[in-house]
Amino acid sequence: MEKVDYIIVGDGYAGVFFAHQLIKNNKSFVMFSEGRKSASQVSAGIINPVVLKKFTTFWKAQEQISFLKDSLKEMENYTGKNYLIDAPIHRIFHDENEQKLWLKKSENSELVNFLDKNFDHIEVVKNDFNTGKVNQSARLDVSGFFTGLFDFFENGSKLIKEKFDYAKINAEDSTYNNIQFGKIIFCEGMGVKENPFFSDILVNANKGHHIKVKLSEPLPQNITIKKKHFLFPVGKDLYFYGGTYDREQLHSHVDDSAVEQLVDGLSAFYPYDFEVKEVSFGFRPTVKDRRPIIGKHPEHSNIFVFNGLGARGILNGCYFSKVLYDFAENDSPLPSEVNMERFIN
Known part of the structure; x- marks a missing residue:
């Protein structure tokens, strides 16, 4: 035995x-x-210490970020590879009020190490009010x-x-x-x-869809763009965009409404043609x-x-x-x- x-x-x-x-x-x-x-x-593999809707953080965010980076280095000792991708999140601002709120929140002791005070402008996508970078954010090569x-x-x-x-x-x-x-x-x-x-x-399913798309105009490779959802390159000329949140439609097949939501969300800030190549979904266990x-x-x-x-x-x-x-x-x-x-x- x-x-x-x-x-x-x-x-x-x-x-x-x-x-x-x-x-x-x-x-x-x-x-x-x-x-x-x-x-x-x-x-998506997003590593993010900030709630990007309200510009807040969460319990033990810094401890979790630091522990993860140390753990991935330890894993490298036996896998031979570190799966951390240095591609910080850039949050597209909707208006000047969001810029001001970001700057105000960046003075908060819990957020000072996460919210970069210097705004950036990203070519190709619509970001008339620029973007805010989340320091210490990254992605995992899932x-x-x-x-x-x-x-x-x-x-x-x-x-x-x-x-x-x-x-x-x-x-x-x-x-x-x-x-x-x-x-x-x-x-x-x-x-x-x-x-x-x-x-x-007491866990409840939260269904999340994402799409992989081919963009007619490529984006920078070393960033993750966030507006309503996350957009980033995944190789082979494809980009990940997602994911949705749905606690109601929990059947085990693709929801057309979720795909439509993603296509509309991407179209709102990517002004060029794109083609949906793949649709995936999973059920997050939430509490x-x-x-x-x-x-x-x-x-x-x-x-x-x-x-x-x-x-x-x-x-x-x-x-x-x-x-x-x-x-x-x-x-x-x-x-x-x-x-x-x-x-x-």
């Missing part, structure tokens, strides 16, 4: 970043991956990240490409099929709704208070959950993977803000 310290169920940001914590700490593991692209794997990490896991016989069968868990004996495990971490995103151990945790859910099963002390990363999957997944590791390994107390028990009356 194979023995591992951990079984990870799920192959999105939560699972992969938790696997990194195990690698750092010389823990053995296997990861179950169904082979379907998760919401993480079709995400495709390269998952391909590189999965190759590393597979080469180390850590990747099991099959659907996890909950019925095969023997929690008392800590076995799954022919695997003896120390702990199981469920990182399944919206798949958790089928999980008999954690099906009642009412916009903070992750971490916890241990009330009856089985060897079964854990890590979910609810929402639209900030990269930052939340990376930073809170360490919080989860310390909780699982050392019984370190969880911050109340992410503890699963915060929703228990």
Whole structure:
């Protein structure tokens, strides 16, 4: 019987970043991956410490940005590549009032390191009131990240490409099929709704569409443009534009209305012809208070959950993977803000 310290169920940001914590700490593991692209794997990969609608920040933004950059450097030691793309976000201003608000917010102690006071003008797109640059923002090479990490896991016989069968868990004996495990971490995103151990945790699906387009006039390669959605190059003369947010239309096919919304959004500031080449969507696992859910099963002390990363999957997944590791390994107390028990009356 194979023995591992951990079984990870799920192959999105939560699972992969938790696997990194195990690698750092010389823990053995296997990861179950169904082979379907998760919401993480079709995400934009935006790394952003600022809420760009209101020019505010969020809980532990600086800590999360710094921790992510350190973690990606650590991953480079065994993947051979750093998947961080230095392409800062440039937010197109709608009018002079937004410029003034940006400058006012940039004096705030929580935002001074994020909101650049020098405005920029970008050729090709409409930005009559210029753009504001978000310092410390960047992108993750999403495709390269998952391909590189999965190759590393597979080469180390850590990747099991099959659907996890909950019925095969023997929690008392800590076995799954022919695997003896120390702990199981469920990182399944919206798949958790089928999980008999954690099906009642309060995550809600938020459906996001994005399009890949071919632009008739190319844009600069080293920036990410934001107006209503994000626009940036992804190679092969294609650009990513998205993503939408929809909590109502949750069926598993493309929504024409979402595609129309994206085409209209891009047309509003890109004045040249473009062609939609690809449409993708995923279901983000979101939480009412916009903070992750971490916890241990009330009856089985060897079964854990890590979910609810929402639209900030990269930052939340990376930073809170360490919080989860310390909780699982050392019984370190969880911050109340992410503890699963915060929703228990």
